[in-house]
Amino acid sequence: MVTDVLTNFLQPAKLPSLRYLAIKSPKADPLAWSGLERSANLYPQLQALFLDVDVLTHAPDCLVLALDRTLFDLQGYELPYIDYFRDIQHLRVATPHTPSLLVRLTLRIQLQGSARLKSIYLDSSLDPANPTKARDVGYSEELQRACSEKGIVLVYEKQGSEWFDSWISEDFSRRQKELRKKSRTSRDE
Numbered sequence: 001m002v003t004d005v006l007t008n009f010l011q012p013a014k015l016p017s018l019r020y021l022a023i024k025s026p027k028a029d030p031l032a033w034s035g036l037e038r039s040a041n042l043y044p045q046l047q048a049l050f051l052d053v054d055v056l057t058h059a060p061d062c063l064v065l066a067l068d069r070t071l072f073d074l075q076g077y078e079l080p081y082i083d084y085f086r087d088i089q090h091l092r093v094a095t096p097h098t099p100s101l102l103v104r105l106t107l108r109i110q111l112q113g114s115a116r117l118k119s120i121y122l123d124s125s126l127d128p129a130n131p132t133k134a135r136d137v138g139y140s141e142e143l144q145r146a147c148s149e150k151g152i153v154l155v156y157e158k159q160g161s162e163w164f165d166s167w168i169s170e171d172f173s174r175r176q177k178e179l180r181k182k183s184r185t186s187r188d189e
Helices: 002-009 030-038 040-045 053-057 061-069 099-111 137-150 163-167 170-188
Strands: 020-023 048-052 070-074 090-093 119-123 153-157
Touching: 040 061, 048 053, 048 061, 048 170, 053 070, 061 070, 090 099, 099 137, 119 137, 119 170, 137 153, 153 170
Parallel strands: 020 048, 048 070, 070 090, 090 119, 119 153
Antiparallel strands: none
């Protein structure tokens, strides 16, 4: 019954102005997994999609259509398996995090790189330029060097503390909107 409602609701005709979509981890909510599969027909109209990195372990093939516009949240303390990590183009290390996670992420980028990884989002408290040095700034400086060597953009932004705010990245949304605008302009020329 609930899946029928989702199927009927998650249609471009019913949500024509939807540009941003955040879906909770399917592990945490089986209904969200159903929503992820059923929302595939919305992906072409989205400017940005926000998903938990755990989605990659069970992601439907249709998700590939939106990988370039998807910001994956790393909420836990472990990096995704290497096979899934290769698919990620945009990653946010959500707070709270551990220094060891930043170290493992830095090592993975240094040793294996990621041909597809284009950007990593960290909380602004980790910005080395921040006048109030946080306890983990040293780890983020190492990550910054590794990203610079591989051509990966490292973005520092204040992450939301409320559930909704914590899923939507204003900076990522703005960048995706600009990219789509440039893409449309170049196609029209």
